[in-house]
Amino acid sequence: MAENTQKNQTERDLLRQKRRRRAKQKSLILRIVLFLALVGILVALVILLPKIMGGNGEKVILNPTPTPAADSSAAEPTQAVPEGPARTEVLAEAKRLAAQYDYDQAVAVIEAFKGYDTDEELVGEIASIRAAKDACTPVSVVGVPHVFFHSLINDSRGLIASATCTEDRVAKNNKAMCTTGEFKAIIQKMYDAGYVLISLDDLVVKTANADGSVTMEKNPSLCLPAGKKPLIMSEDDLSYYHAYGENGAQGYADRLVLDENGLVKCQFTDVDGTVKVGDYDMVPILETFIAEHPDFSYRGARPTIALTGYNGIFGYRTNDYYKEGPEGKDLGPVQQAFLRAHPEYDYDRDCAEARKIADALKAQGWTFASHTYGHRDARESTLEQLQADHERWKLAVGQFIGETDKIIFAFGADIGYVGGYTADNAKYQYYRKEGFNIYSNVDGNFGWMEYGTGFVRTGRIAIDGVTMYNAMTEGTPSHETFKKDYELLGITDIAGFFDKNRNPEYCRSES
Numbered sequence: 001m002a003e004n005t006q007k008n009q010t011e012r013d014l015l016r017q018k019r020r021r022r023a024k025q026k027s028l029i030l031r032i033v034l035f036l037a038l039v040g041i042l043v044a045l046v047i048l049l050p051k052i053m054g055g056n057g058e059k060v061i062l063n064p065t066p067t068p069a070a071d072s073s074a075a076e077p078t079q080a081v082p083e084g085p086a087r088t089e090v091l092a093e094a095k096r097l098a099a100q101y102d103y104d105q106a107v108a109v110i111e112a113f114k115g116y117d118t119d120e121e122l123v124g125e126i127a128s129i130r131a132a133k134d135a136c137t138p139v140s141v142v143g144v145p146h147v148f149f150h151s152l153i154n155d156s157r158g159l160i161a162s163a164t165c166t167e168d169r170v171a172k173n174n175k176a177m178c179t180t181g182e183f184k185a186i187i188q189k190m191y192d193a194g195y196v197l198i199s200l201d202d203l204v205v206k207t208a209n210a211d212g213s214v215t216m217e218k219n220p221s222l223c224l225p226a227g228k229k230p231l232i233m234s235e236d237d238l239s240y241y242h243a244y245g246e247n248g249a250q251g252y253a254d255r256l257v258l259d260e261n262g263l264v265k266c267q268f269t270d271v272d273g274t275v276k277v278g279d280y281d282m283v284p285i286l287e288t289f290i291a292e293h294p295d296f297s298y299r300g301a302r303p304t305i306a307l308t309g310y311n312g313i314f315g316y317r318t319n320d321y322y323k324e325g326p327e328g329k330d331l332g333p334v335q336q337a338f339l340r341a342h343p344e345y346d347y348d349r350d351c352a353e354a355r356k357i358a359d360a361l362k363a364q365g366w367t368f369a370s371h372t373y374g375h376r377d378a379r380e381s382t383l384e385q386l387q388a389d390h391e392r393w394k395l396a397v398g399q400f401i402g403e404t405d406k407i408i409f410a411f412g413a414d415i416g417y418v419g420g421y422t423a424d425n426a427k428y429q430y431y432r433k434e435g436f437n438i439y440s441n442v443d444g445n446f447g448w449m450e451y452g453t454g455f456v457r458t459g460r461i462a463i464d465g466v467t468m469y470n471a472m473t474e475g476t477p478s479h480e481t482f483k484k485d486y487e488l489l490g491i492t493d494i495a496g497f498f499d500k501n502r503n504p505e506y507c508r509s510e511s
């Protein structure tokens with residue numbers, strides 16, 4: 001490097017000397033020529049000045065680029081016909097939309113492409129999209145199964161007793177959670193069985209009434225090809241609670257983050273302490289799966305995320321109580337300990353990050369539900385307690401995720417029994433006034449649903465350690481019910497993907 005630089009410097013010096021010598025020789029000749037030229041130029045100026053002032057001549061010669069006015073006919077086609085990639089992208093987008101059963105939109109994308117009608121391949125694509133649409137039949141929105149998961153465990157840390165995982169947490173993780181490996185196997189099996197993810201919103205057609213209420217009717221136009229069946233999915237408690245441990249202590253992700261492309265990923269601390277960004281929970285794993293299997297999502301549908309507020313959301317401590325600091329009277333001992341361990345905590349920064357994640361999730365098709373602020377048992381709580389809880393939820397969660405009309409009851413504890421919410425149900429009337437129309441509990445009865453004029457209710461099947469283990473193990477509580485649920489979901493050979501580090505003693509129990 002240095003040698004080259006020195007060599008170049010010497011060459012430049014020699015060149016400069018040569019130039020100087022030549023310049024001296026030329027100088028004398030130039031002076032004579034210049035004198036003669038000056039006389040000539042003065043004469044020429046008198047003759048040519050009017051033409052130069054008129055703007056012709058030299059300016060045009062020096063600028064060979066045609067002006068738009070001079071050559072607009074040549075410029076237009078190069079701008080208006082997007083060759084190559086644009087056409088490829090149009091075709092790819094149309095195929096993706098058609099794969100996700102959005103046939104009309106797929107055709108519209110092609111028809112918006114200039115010159116499509118003389119393009120044999122594009123015309124053929126429209127014909128095959130229309131044929132695929134014609135082959136679809138309406139699907140009933142009654143009896144649609146709704147499965148739910150919690151945050152996923154990435155390795156065995158949460159499933160076995162260790163220095164970083166208490167016995168109590170080991171029990172809870174074994175019971176209520178799935179690992180990333182189990183989740184991947186399960187969604188593949190449901191996909192293979194023909195299931196297609198729909199949104200809770202796809203169940204109904206909503207009509208706003210003059211009084212601000214909403215009338216719900218069953219969606220009559222959910223159409224799918226033969227062999228495809230609708231499925232609803234949700235993820236509960238996506239807060240990365242303090243109880244899940246820090247820095248991957250139990251194998252959970254630390255928080256949701258955005259990658260360089262603006263996609264929602266997880267930050268995860270690996271066993272060796274390495275901090276990584278990638279597919280370490282349901283959101284990014286499912287996104288990757290849908291990118292590879294677009295027909296798993298009906299018109300871009302994604303699951304619903306059920307959020308409490310007491311520890312904030314997505315791993316960000318957005319509950320305003322944290323502003324009180326480590327001695328805060330509204331904080332529990334675990335929250336106070338968190339603040340003592342993290343003097344760098346900044347409420348406004350966490351809120352800003354959480355808002356970005358919520359916006360990105362919404363852009364990707366995810367929806368949100370209240371899971372109550374305090375993970376409250378809505379059946380046992382009084383109306384006044386639920387009202388106070390919901391006011392807290394709006395502050396800690398609602399202001400970041402925006403409006404939602406969905407509530408997914410914590411513990412699956414619904415505010416009413418089977419038979420629909422009644423006019424004298426004060427809790428229902430309160431939630432309805434607060435804008436909730438879609439209610440979900442937990443119910444082992446496959447595809448349990450109820451429709452009313454102002455609500456739809458769905459019963460959810462927990463996919464977790466207890467139900468997996470009991471479904472595959474004879475003589476366990478509710479074995480037959482869980483076995484049937486899993487079979488109907490296309491989830492067979494559970495033993496083939498059931499995490500080997502699970503402790504069956506914890507999974508065996510009823511809840």
Ligand SMILES: [Zn+2]
Nearest residue numbers: 236237410411
């Ligand atoms: Zn929960």
